[in-house]
Amino acid sequence: MPAIQTAQQILDQVFLDMRAKLLEVAASLDRLDRAPGAEAVANDQRRQRIQKTLEILASQSGNRAEQLQLLFSDTYDEKWQRPGVRA
Amino acid sequence: MYYIDPHIHMVSRTTDDYERMARMGCVAMSEPAFWAGFDRGSVESFRDYFRQLTEFEPKRAAAVGIQHFTWLCINAKEAENVSLSREVIAMIPEFLDKPNVLGIGEIGLNKNTKNEAQIFWEHMELALKTDELILIHTPHLADKYKGTRMIVDMLLDDPRIKPERVLIDHVEEHTVKVARDHGFWCAMTLYPVTKCTPSRAVDIIEMVGDDKIMVNSAGDWGPSNPTAVPDLVQEMRRRGYSEAKIKKVVYDNPLEFFRQSKRFKFKDPA
Numbered sequence: 001m002p003a004i005q006t007a008q009q010i011l012d013q014v015f016l017d018m019r020a021k022l023l024e025v026a027a028s029l030d031r032l033d034r035a036p037g038a039e040a041v042a043n044d045q046r047r048q049r050i051q052k053t054l055e056i057l058a059s060q061s062g063n064r065a066e067q068l069q070l071l072f073s074d075t076y077d078e079k080w081q082r083p084g085v086r087a
Numbered sequence: 088m089y090y091i092d093p094h095i096h097m098v099s100r101t102t103d104d105y106e107r108m109a110r111m112g113c114v115a116m117s118e119p120a121f122w123a124g125f126d127r128g129s130v131e132s133f134r135d136y137f138r139q140l141t142e143f144e145p146k147r148a149a150a151v152g153i154q155h156f157t158w159l160c161i162n163a164k165e166a167e168n169v170s171l172s173r174e175v176i177a178m179i180p181e182f183l184d185k186p187n188v189l190g191i192g193e194i195g196l197n198k199n200t201k202n203e204a205q206i207f208w209e210h211m212e213l214a215l216k217t218d219e220l221i222l223i224h225t226p227h228l229a230d231k232y233k234g235t236r237m238i239v240d241m242l243l244d245d246p247r248i249k250p251e252r253v254l255i256d257h258v259e260e261h262t263v264k265v266a267r268d269h270g271f272w273c274a275m276t277l278y279p280v281t282k283c284t285p286s287r288a289v290d291i292i293e294m295v296g297d298d299k300i301m302v303n304s305a306g307d308w309g310p311s312n313p314t315a316v317p318d319l320v321q322e323m324r325r326r327g328y329s330e331a332k333i334k335k336v337v338y339d340n341p342l343e344f345f346r347q348s349k350r351f352k353f354k355d356p357a
Binding site for chain 1 (some may be wrong): 199201204205207208209228229230231232233236237240241243259260261262287290292293296297325326327330332
């Protein structure tokens with residue numbers, strides 16, 4: 001089901017909302033950086049993942065949301081042990 | 088526009104919510120059994136809960152003109168208690184002839200543990216044995232992708248499973264194709280913070296199409312909005328979709344899935 005709006009129409013609708021959300025992210029990063037203990041948090045896996053999301057956002061791929069979701073996901077092992085018969 | 092909320096926990100909501108949903112156009116809802124915010128201690132607690140779902144909530148809903156349907160199970164969050172889970176699974180058939188029961192659900196995984204997988208598998212056995220539809224909860228946040236893959240593995244391992252009789256719920260950008268590529272129905276939950284926003288849900292519909300997909304509020308005792316489905320209707324209108332396209336997602340699709348239940352009787356309000 002392809003989108004029926006043009007890119008121009010979408011941008012007109014979402015610009016202020018995107019601007020607000022990006023500002024929230026920017027302000028949160030600034031708050032982290034100026035807080036005591038910022039150096040230690042830099043090694044926190046969550047902080048590193050957030051940094052990686054910024055690279056994904058800056059990319060030209062068409063599935064940024066899916067990539068972000070996978071970045072924040074646990075690893076799946078296809079050889080996981082399936083349930084057995086009922087005890 | 089008339090709509091159906093295919094997943095909402097009305098035992099946690101007020102009569103005001105029922106009235107507000109009716110005013111917004113809700114004509115039917117389905118309420119899966121879930122974790123009520125604390126672990127229950129005995130099978131009798133579940134028997135009472137299933138009576139509430141099959142006797143009391145249909146009356147509350149009918150008072151405002153909404154048809155109420157339900158699903159029965161012990162949810163994944165309580166599945167770590169394997170002996171209690173087995174007692175509940177053994178008791179569920181007592182309620183399977185109640186007129187508003189659509190099937191077994193919402194079963195699934197929460198933290199993707201061995202016990203959860205075992206109890207999921209035993210619920211699946213019950214659904215197959217009794218020829219019931221299956222409604223599946225997928226985990227939250229970081230657990231979702233792994234858990235959804237594990238659930239699909241278990242479903243595909245059993246050749247008796249008919250994908251068109253299974254609904255995989257709470258899909259997002261990274262799990263929608265995992266469910267749809269194997270022919271399962273799927274649903275997106277519209278939540279204020281986690282899961283999907285209405286705009287992301289419409290994005291997903293634009294990317295994967297509007298077949299075998301539906302949306303719900305999953306309204307419960309946590310942060311949630313029982314009138315989230317009308318928010319999606321509004322988002323689709325804002326983007327220029329026809330009323331027929333919107334109706335397919337919020338009305339026709341849930342009906343198509345529910346109609347596979349042998350007990351499903353729906354009074355079309357139109």
